[in-house]
Amino acid sequence: MGGGRDKRKKHDKKLGKVSQSKLSGMAKTERKTELNLHKKKSRSSKEEDEENDIERILRALKLKDEEKKEVRVEENCGRPEPGRASCTLTTSVAKNAAYLFGGECTSEEKKSEKEGTTKTTTTKTRVFNDMYKFVPPSSSAAAGGKRCGVPTWTKINSVNSPPPRSGHCACYAKGYVYVFGGEFTSPNQEKFKHYSDFWRFDCDSNAWEQLESGPKNGGPSARSGSRCVATKSDFILFGGFYDAAEEIRYFNDCYAFDFDAKKWRVLAKGGTGSSAPSARSACHVCVSAVGGSNSSGSKKRNSKSSKKGEKGEENDGEEKEERKEEGGEERTYLYVYGGYCKHVEEPDEDTDPRDLEDFGAMERAITREDCWKLDVYGNKKWQKVKKAGLAPRARAGASSVVHLAKKRLIVFGGVVDHEIKKGDVIVSEFLQDAFTFNYNTEKWFPLTLFAEKNEKVKTEEESREEARKIAAGELDGNENFNVRLSDREKAAVRIQATFRGHRVRKAMKLYRVGGVVSELLYSPGTGEEAPKPTAKPRGRINASVCVVGNDLWLYGGIVEVGDVEVVLDDVWKLDLSAKSKWIRSEKVSERVANQLSELEMDANQPQKENNNEQETDDDSDDDDKEEEE
Incomplete structure (x- = not known):
């Protein structure tokens, strides 16, 4: 140890450094404080580096997952804890249930080094890869004066599960839940990893299987925010985005995966132009089959043909016109509505170059409200669909699901950002309304709610x-x-x-x-x-929805209180019968309720203080005017 210290002294003298023993008391204190700050900064930067090391985190999670030797099922485990956003809730028709997978939860953590010091608040994000089976309560479960029973949650711990993710897409077909893409976020939200992998979950054996995917296999590139639907033979995927900090890309390409052949193919290439929907993520999709022997038009023709025998030939012309419109064969259309993207604007002459150095390229968020349809198995060309009926206004982060019984797409919630004071302040309005799109008539209607x-x-x-x-x-x-x-x-x-x-x-x-x-x-x-x-769920974004039977179920999502995001965990049911109404199944947990209460109290307190000060100032001004008079 001595030799080493001697070497350091010689090195310090060469650099002109003063010996620690020759420093004054004040200088020693300053030097000690500086060293402590340097150590603290080094520790915090090391912790940040560890939190940003996504590959290390995923390797640790994979090793933990490999320890599982068999499928473990936890029945009646209760809803996921904590709440989730950007997860998927996929209905299994055969099981009369739904499967919740993945998602993320962002929470505020307050830390204080010592007593009396100011608390620092950090935002941490957790991403999940667990699977829950959601079984709605039967009609008999709503007993004891309750309007709606509590659903049953079952946690399924499978072997060889996909890595944690959120913002992925999923759909059900032929006994499997198919999952594509998504993203993993570091705890401090500094780094992101987008996936191009493709998985399916066997609803009978509770086993995961990874399928071929990625550009090498003719599939989509890595992305999240894409949307998917299933036809009789294919898994169809549209859009999404890829964010790698240095660049951000949005997609408008469309792919199909053949369930039987297990092969990808391109349905429609992406690109720019007015002949296809623009690139976007988080849109709303559904499929419709028209024409052919199984269509509703054919059923109408059959009923009219039977009536023709009773009423003569008066319907013959109308029947020929319908056959001409349908073309005598079934056509499958993919509908795409809305979505979100960011557009990088070129700086104009008035832009200060220093602003570009400080903030980088200027991005403008665009919320879409147009509707398109793609002939999937025909000419594979896009057509723009005109707005008909009463369509919703543009919104971001809305949730949607298909109600097969009535051939319609249901869109709920979302957020609209209002810029006030010339853009200096943004007020976010969280919506709690619902609209339906009948994809047979291509018309929009608001979902009317009924009172008890x-x-x-x-x-x-x-x-x-x-x-x-x-x-x-x-x-x-x-x-x-x-x-x-x-x-x-x-x-x-x-x-x-x-x-x-x-x-x-x-x-x-x-x-x-x-x-x-x-x-x-x-x-x-x-x-x-x-x-x-009528009772209604709170307005929110990135919630998960599904339709089981004739009921729509809503879980989780995000709401903002001031500048703080709160992840919800309540469960609601929307009765989709002739008289639709919302029924709350599970309240928000005590933890979320306390968080909302504290944030809303903090948000209201300064406002009331400002109002009191303003009223006092107004009174004093009135008194001054009276004295002058």
């Missing part, structure tokens, strides 16, 4: 009383806005949403069904919805 018989619509006096309570601070505002309004603004918005003049009164008569007014009557930018007696 024992529930009443608020009268004008009740609405005004509610507005008074909001103004007095006795009631909170709408939970679906992440920016809080003042008490006066809340009251004004509530009245505005309830009373809007002659056109609204006409629309109320037109759309009032079961005592509930359609959501289309109210301005989306007001910040408050009209009072409704």
Whole structure:
């Protein structure tokens, strides 16, 4: 040890460094503080490097997964803990159940080095690869005065499971749940890994099998945010995005995987132009088969043919016209609606070069609201579908699922960002409405909700009383806005949403069904919805949905309170019968409820303080004016 110290002293003298023993007391303290800061910085940078090392994390998870020797099933384990977003909930028709796979959860962690020091908040993200079987409650389960029973959750620990991921796509076909792509995020969200692998899960044996995929095998490249559907013979995939920090790419190509031959092929190449949908991710897709002997048109022709024998030849011309339109053969169309992408804008003459150095290229988010269809097995060409009916406005992060019984696609929720104060402030509006797209008629309709018989619509006096309570601070505002309004603004918005003049009164008569007014009557930018007696899930993004039987089930998702994201874990059922209504099956957990309560309290506190200060200033100004007079 001595020789080593001597060598360090010589080295220090060459560099002109002062001996530690010759430093003054204050200098020693400063030097010690500097060394401690350097050590702390080194430790934190080392921890960050470890958190960013995705390959190391995945290797450790793979080794842990390889320790499993057999499939282990945990029945009645309860819903996933913690909640999930960007996971998939895939319905198995044969099992009358759904399978939840993957997803992610972002949480806030508060740390303090010592007592009395300020707490630092860090955001951590966990990504999952566990599989849950979701079995809805039977009608008899809703006993004891409850409107909806609690579903049964079963955790399936399989051998050879796929790596953890979120933002993947999945669909069910022929006894298997097929899963493609997705992404893995480092805990500090600094690094991402996109997958191009393709898996299927056997719903009978609970076993995973990896299939050939990737560009080498004629399949899609690595991506997440893509969407998929299943036909009788193929797994069809469209779109997605790839983000590697240095570059970000969005796709509009379309691939098909043959279930029997287990081979990929390209249905439609990506590219630019007006003859195909633009590149996008997180869109909504469904398939429709028209024409042929099994179509609804053929059934109509058969019924008309039978009637023709009774009524003569009066329907003969109409029948020939239908045969001409359908072409006598079945056609399968893939429908693509909406989506999201980021567009890199070229800097203009007014752009400061220093801004480009500090912030890089200027990106602009684009939310799509166009609709296209692809002739899958025919000419494989895209056609733009005109908006018909009452279509939803553009939104990002919405969830969608197909309701086969009524040949329709159901779209729920999403978020709309409003830029105010010339773009300096962005207000995010989380939506809780639902729309349906009938892919046979290609028309949109809002999903009308019905009230219970024992529930009443608020009268004008009740609405005004509610507005008074909001103004007095006795009631909170709408939970679906992440920016809080003042008490006066809340009251004004509530009245505005309830009373809007002659056109609204006409629309109320037109759309009032079961005592509930359609959501289309109210301005989306007001910040408050009209009072409704029906229970509804909170507005959210990246939730997972499925349809089992004639019920839509909703789980999880993300909501923002201020600038903080909260991952939800509640479960809702939407009855898709003739009179649709939401029924809450499982509330948010106590942990999530406490987190929401704390954040909303923090968000409301500064607003009330500012209002009190403003009222005090207004009073003082009035007093000054009176004195001057």
